Amino acid sequence: GENVEQHPSTLSVQEGDSAVIKCTYSDSASNYFPWYKQELGKRPQLIIDIRSNVGEKKDQRIAVTLNKTAKHFSLHITETQPEDSAVYFCAASMSNDYKLSFGAGTTVTVRA
Amino acid sequence: SAVISQKPSRDICQRGTSLTIQCQVDSQVTMMFWYRQQPGQSLTLIATANQGSEATYESGFVIDKFPISRPNLTFSTLTVSNMSPEDSSIYLCSVEDQTDTYQETQYFGPGTRLLVL
Numbered sequence: 629g630e631n632v633e634q635h636p637s638t639l640s641v642q643e644g645d646s647a648v649i650k651c652t653y654s655d656s657a658s659n660y661f662p663w664y665k666q667e668l669g670k671r672p673q674l675i676i677d678i679r680s681n682v683g684e685k686k687d688q689r690i691a692v693t694l695n696k697t698a699k700h701f702s703l704h705i706t707e708t709q710p711e712d713s714a715v716y717f718c719a720a721s722m723s724n725d726y727k728l729s730f731g732a733g734t735t736v737t738v739r740a
Numbered sequence: 741s742a743v744i745s746q747k748p749s750r751d752i753c754q755r756g757t758s759l760t761i762q763c764q765v766d767s768q769v770t771m772m773f774w775y776r777q778q779p780g781q782s783l784t785l786i787a788t789a790n791q792g793s794e795a796t797y798e799s800g801f802v803i804d805k806f807p808i809s810r811p812n813l814t815f816s817t818l819t820v821s822n823m824s825p826e827d828s829s830i831y832l833c834s835v836e837d838q839t840d841t842y843q844e845t846q847y848f849g850p851g852t853r854l855l856v857l
Contacts (some may be wrong), residue, residue, distance in 0.1 A: 629799070664843060671832065671848045672783065679843075709756050717782060721846075726836050727798075728846060730782045 630655040632720050634731025640707050642739050649734045651718035652700040658720040661694060661701045662728070666715045675716075676703070679723075708738045742767050742837040744849035752855045753823055760819045761852045763833035767811035771836035774806070778829045779849070789816040789833075823856045830854070 631654040641647050653661075659680035664672035678685045678692045678701065685692050689708075694701040705712055715735050719728040744765040747754040763772065772789040787808055788790050795808035810816045820827050834851045 664848075671850050674845060674847065677845055723844070725788075726844070726846060727773070727785055727788065728783070728834075730784070732782050 630658055630720055630729035632718060632729050632731040634718050634734060635669070636734060637732060638735045638737070640737045640739060643708060643710060645683050645708055647703075647705040647708055647712070647736055647738075649703045649716055649718065649736075650700060651720075652698075653720040653726045653729075654699070655720070655722070656696075656699065657722050660726075660731075661692070662719050662721075663690075663692060664717045665718065666717065666733075668714075671723055672717060686690050705736075708736075710738050710740055712736060713738045742769055742835050744835060744847060746833060746835065746849040746852050748852055749850065750853040750855075752857060755856055756840070757823055757825050758819055758821045758836040759823065759854060760817050761831050761833075763816045763818070763849055765814045769837055770813070771817045772810060773834045773846070774808060774818045775832045775833060775834060776829045776849075785830065786818070787829075789818075789839050804841055812849070818855065823854075825856045828854055828856045 634651045655683040662677035665675045668674045676690050678694050689706045691704040715733045717733050721728045745764045747762045774786040775783045777783045785798050786801045787797040789808050789810040791810045807819045809814045830851045
């Protein structure tokens with residue numbers, strides 16, 4: 629099955645700085661890569677996703693890049709704010725079954 | 741996106757008992773899934789809940805321990821059977837739904853926090 633690795637496990641950044649989280653996947657058939665943000669005690673919330681026919685996608689302060697050849701994708705958060713503090717999960721799936729394989733998660737702390 | 745609710749939101753159970761968790765969606769969806777999130781851990785897929793047929797379980801999960809029902813396109817249940825403290829987790833249902841731009845993506849319910857004593 630699919631194996632998704634995520635780094636780093638924790639990330640502390642100064643408010644206003646950028647945060648980058650990286651994930652690698654094992655199954656070259658995976659073609660859908662969502663990112664979820666989970667605040668303490670809350671459900672995972674989709675923040676951005678990318679499909680294999682696109683190399684980069686941006687939504688305001690959040691961007692995701694995908695390198696299919698190297699089988700890795702990254703989340704970039706610019707101008708971080710305290711409300712960005714949360715656990716972020718990357719995931720991968722194939723469009724024919726939609727089953728998500730998750731990375732281990734990254735705890736992001738934004739210092740004011 | 742679909743609005744997903746789960747019941748109960750949390751429960752404390754004694755070992756050896758069973759708990760049934762309900763997942764309700766406000767619109768018809770084809771794909772529904774059940775995930776487990778152990779304390780401080782990531783999410784692991786338990787099974788795909790198939791409407792009108794038996795659920796499809798992932799490696800390490802079996803029907804006797806986690807029976808699933810999917811009677812229609814808006815509702816599913818997950819039962820955690822013969823519970824032990826190791827079953828203490830958050831159980832989340834999720835659905836495939838379309839975004840505003842008509843692309844398929846997956847949304848999660850609020851989860852059920854289970855503590856087994």
